[in-house]
Structures are given as C-alpha cells and as structure tokens.
Amino acid sequence: MSTKQKVPVTILTGFLGSGKTTLLNRILSEEHGKKIAVIENEYGEVGIDQGLVINADEEVFEMSNGCICCTVRGDLIRVLGNLMKRRDKFDYVLVETTGLADPGPVAQTFFMDDEIRDEFSLDGIVTLVDAAHIEQQLGRSDESSEQVAFADVLVLNKTDLVSDESLDNLESRLRDMNRMARVIRSKQADVSIDTVLNLSAFDLDQVLQRRPTFLEPEYPFEWTGVFTLEEGRYELTLEEGPDPTMSLVLLLDQGKDETSLNSGAESCVRLYAEPEQPLEPGNIVPVGKHVSLQLQSSGTKSFPIDVDKARNIGLFTQHTAEEFSLKITKVKNSTTEDNNSDQNFSEISPAAERVWVAEHEHDDEVGSIAIERVGDVDPEKLNRWLSRLLSEKGVDIFRTKGFISYEGESRRIVFQGVHMLFTAQPDKEWGNEPRRNQLVFIGRNLDEAEMIREFDKCLV
C-alpha cells in the first residue's frame, strides 16, 4: 500500500431540474482553495462555467456472475484512471449523475475496482431534491427513492416554492426513508460548501467524531423559537395546554439560519438526554439545562428569563408554542423607562421558528431500520446473520452503517456497506464509554421487527 493520500470523491445525484448544475457552479466558483475536477454526465443540464470538466456517458457494466454488487460504471473507471495521472491538476473530484441513474454502481466502483480503490476514496453521496416535485417523483420512479436512500446528505432545494408545512412533511417523509442522511434546506442550491464536500461519510470514525450519534435524531422536542432580546428581564408565559408539564432547554446565542438551528438541535438532543429538573412558575429559566416546566396550576404560568446583554436566545420546547400559547414579553422596568414607550409587557415575536416534525405513518417502500442496543454481540452469530441477510436481501439493502461491540474485543467494530459489499473494521478503543451497538439499514421493504429479533439473538 502506498502512503499517498487518496483523492476524495463526492457523488452528486438528483433528478433533472433539482438544481445540480446550480450547485456545481456554486461550488466551482466559491473560494475554497480546492482544485476540483468535475465528471459530468453527457446530458448535463447546462455547461459548467469553470474548472476541469470531463464528460462521461454513464456506462453501467454488469459482470458475468450476475451479482448486482459487481456492477460498476465503466466510464468512471476510464476517466478516473486517466485523472490519476494528472494529480497536479486537482485535489477533489465531483461526479454528477443523471436523474435516472442508480447510485449503486457509482458507489460500488470505488469498492470494486482495485486501481480506483487505491487512488480515490468515496467521500459521500449528496442527493438534491426538488421540493416542489419530489413527491410526484417518489411515487413514480424507483430511481428517485434510491437516490434518497443512498444519500449521506439530502439537499432539499427550491424551498421558496413550497409552503413551510409541506416542507416539514416532506422532510419527515425523507427522514423516514433515510435516517442516516442530514437534511439541509436551500432555495437556489445555496448551501455552504462544507455540507457537500469533505463529508467523510464513508469514514465512520470521522462521522462519529463530529456527531456522537450519526443517526439523524428523532428530536425529543417539537418546536424551536429564536428571539432577539435586549439586556433585561423577560417573562416566558404559558396558558392552559395539553400536558401538565413541558420540557424545555434555553440556549444562548442561537443562530437563526438552518445550519445553526440544526447544530442547536444536536446539542439539545444531548441535553434532553439528561434528567430534567422540575421548574415551578416564578423561577428563573436556567441556561443550557433540561428543565420541566410545572404547568399543573390553572391560568397563565410565568417564568422569568434574565438576559445579561443584547443577544439571541433559543428555546427548544417539547411541544409547539401554539399548544400552550407560549409567549415572551419584555418586563417593563418602571424606574427607568418613561411611560410613553411601547406598551408594558410588549410581546416579542420570534425572529426564527422551526417545527421539528414528530413521527408519522410511514408508507414509502424505502425506509430506514435502526437497531440500537447496549451490550456485546457474539461475532460468529452476527456474521452468520448478516451474511444470510445480505445474500437474501442485499439487492434491496442500499446502505448499511453502524458500529458493534464484539464480545472480547476492546475496540469498536465499524461497519459500512453498499448492497452486499460490506466492510467491518476495528476502530478506536471503547475505553470508559458504555459498550453499545448501533446499526442502520436503508432499504426497500425491510421487515424491521424481524431484523431486530434476529439481531437480539446475536447479543451475548
């Protein structure tokens, strides 16, 4: 093995009109200091403005053994084989596929071909989704479901053409299909470069470093409001609602954009995992703590919030603000403010809001199955089960990711798979971390209950 750095490759999929070319152009024109080579399909929507662009014509080659996971993209092998010889010209590769392409053979090329495997590493698969049309496409074609299923990142594009409510529903539908992917919203493919490049999605260790749990969490809160506040005291008020208590986390300096909301949500998932502290009305809401607002008394309940200087705060609440008519009001300080100012107790509207949609009925053929269990696994049993599963269902299993705790192994075992191609490698020491297992399968018509039963039989 040569010690040369492998060149990372991002695969960009999505239906015609989803905005792939716009995104490509953005990436190529942005100052990121990378030299990117683009392999475009022959039927590219429009030409790419700059950069090293090579046309390829999506030649999918099956092998004589008929095995689906040996199917590769012959044109990619030729083009990448030639690109290897021009290493000085680029340090990153983007492969664009047509809307009708199955991402499987593209991904498999990086595992199946010895020469490509030595020189390039598959960094991640990004799928662009046209928010206005994906619903029809999902109903009509297997390709679009597969492109969603294979994705490490789903860019929900053209959000300006769709109502927020439909977006939320669409996002939760996509999340149901693929729980591994990060969902990012954009209007004109205006996503930051680091959401699509250097994902290291096939390097689980890195993924886990960035996100301790790589599953897109099902958030334990339904609503986030970001409020722009001045220095001073505010009141958080709630009316009668459906529950006698409600969990809440208050974060300081919460940004209003999608990325900040997502990262705020990530940290709140962890805070929500900590035991809640009951908070009776009249008590100040603490910062960065999981509290349970006690709402048993009738009428309006009020909790003070103290702000030390002008800043944005984020409230992550178990239920939506509507359900309790939740409000934030500025408490008028009668000694310093003159009476002609705004009304007392002026209500502050949120500068940004986000509803995290709760689970709902899943009716797509393509879906995610997540298995999370503490404890150790018997390696032999697990191997037998996985081999059988992948040989029987490999065609319908698009991606597999996860880590396993083997009995007697001090290191975590990391799994990665595309269809039947599967790698399991020991990775970092468990150390003092509680030993647990997390496996995700994304596929078509998978029997979740049965798979979990089978997995449980492998536990020691």
Place this chain on the structure above:
Amino acid sequence: MSGIEAFSPKGMLHEGWSTQVDDYAIVCGWALEGKTFLVGDVAGGLYAFEGKSGKLIWQVKDTHKGGLLAMSIHPDGNTFATAGQDGNVYIWESQEGKSTKNLELGKGWVEHIKWSQDGKFLAVVFTKYVYVFDEKGQEHWKSEEHPSTVSAIAWSNSNELATACYGQVTFFDVVSDNVNQKLEWRGSLVSMVLSPDGDIVACGSQDNSVHFWRRSTDEDSEMTGYPGKPSHLAFDQTGTVLATGGSDRVTVWSFQGNGPEGTVPGELMLHTEPISCLAFSHSGMLLASGARDGSVFSWFLQKDGQGDPVGGAFVGNLVSQIAWHPDDSALAAINANGGITVWEFKVRSKTTPQ
C-alpha cells in the same frame, strides 16, 4: 515507498542513460530503426531522444489540449501518430517532430490508435466508433456504433481489425467492410491481445479474470482468481506463452499441448506492487515487466510458463510503459514522475565485484 531500497541495475540490465520529461510519461517507443527513442507525457509534451546517448533531439509542447492519451509508431519508424482528449489524431515525422497531418474526430477522447503491421492503415478509437485511415490520412473505413466505448483494438492481419468493448470482441474486415466474427461474453473487457498467428484472443476482464477464445474452434475459457484487473497482457513471438498482470506477480499461461486449461501457470514473483506494464522481446523468450512500485525486471521464460529473473532495476515511480529496442540490445522504461531510463541489455562479459 515502504520497505523497498533502490538498487542499481543488476544482471543483464546495464547502466545506459536516464533523463526527465515535464510530466507523467505515458507513452513511448523506438523510432528510426532504434536510433531515436520517443516519449509522450500526459500534458501533451512530445520528446525525441538519441537512442544511444539520451541527448534530446527535439520536443513539442501542448500537443493535445486536455491531455495526450495514446501513441503508435509506424512500422517503418519514420512517422508516428498521437491522440488525445481533444478528439484529434496528429501524424508526425520522427526526424524533426514536424506534424504532417491533423485528423479531427469530434468532441470526445481518442484513447487507442494502432498502425497495422504492414503500415497501410491506422486504426483510431473514438468513443464507440472505430475509424481506419490510410497513410495519407484519408478516412478509409468507419465502424458502426459499438454497444459501449471501445476499450481495446488489435490488428489480426493487414486487413482485419479486432475491437473489444463491454460484452464482445468483433473482427472487422476493413477492406471489404464485413464483420468476420463476433465473440460474446457478458463482462467488461479492459484489455486485449492476439496471439501472433491470430488464433487466440485474450482479454482481461473487469471481474478480475482473463477470458480467451480460440477463433479456429470457437472454444472459450476463463482464468479466474486474479486479485485485480488484468489490464496488461503480452504474448511471446511464438504464441506459446501469455504473460498477464492483475496482481503483484506476473502470471504466465502456457499454450503448449492442451494448455492452458487445466494447467498451473508460471508465477514470476519479485515485484511488490501490481504489474503496470509487460513487454516481450522481439526474439526469444525474454519478458520485461514493470510495476507500480517502480521496479523493472527481465525474465527468461520456459515454454511451460516458468521463468527466472535475469535482470532488475528500480526507477522510483510507477512504471507506465517499457519498450525493447528493435534489436533487443536495450530496454527502456518510462515512469509516472516523468523519469526515462534506458538500460543496455546484454550478458556481462566480465563480472564486476559489487
């Protein structure tokens, strides 16, 4: 490179000369009866060196926009052709490096070009089409569209051209415009070589196997179990043995008797990384092999495919092509770093203590 120490040429490889070109050296060959050594780099640089001394005779820069992909030297050595990503084929004279003809095929790569053995025709692969031009650069024949990009070509005789692509090898009579034979196999064929008598067609396949057919009997066989793609294949001049890459050893199949079916191949093991080029000498059973680790070895082979190393050298970088001098008195290797090395090849008259 780990665990490899550079060593000076050993055995029958003797210090000749070495030099450097501007970019990854991708193609090479001997022209003008071995007086001149030609090299092309990926950026489209062309160079001619004096075969004996290594002195630069001429060079041309930026010949093919996007990059140079292939070169074929005319059998008489006076002219040669180059092709590239710009969709063009240029014909040059070897003496001074003057371009004499430019063939524009269109938007697409020209990855393979080959003069016929008698030098009457130049076969050119342009994506899914194959063209045949005469010496004057006039289009003589054009194939129908192949089902996929053509991955290899070979002349079986002066009028018959073999093409390989996904799923098939096709033999075309380019004079009478006929398909003489079609051999089908569901696999991605990545390389092809014909035995000197034209009867055996061997192809490396993407599924890490070598598939071959005997044209006379229509029999085909498959040699599986390679760890990688056999992208490099070479028949010796008698058609007795077929040397194949596809791993860090050279696997040699012998066609003696009823072979190679049911026989154990010879295995030549000295390279530490996969084979990147193979070439048989013009006479005798001498094989030269180069690998990704930068090592070059020459081997004497027996008819059963077994062989012994007779010389070795290390050039420090992936060996992209090797070429025997027309009279086998020298061996040239070019590498991924633009390095050019030419060794004299001979039996030592007296041993020098190392």
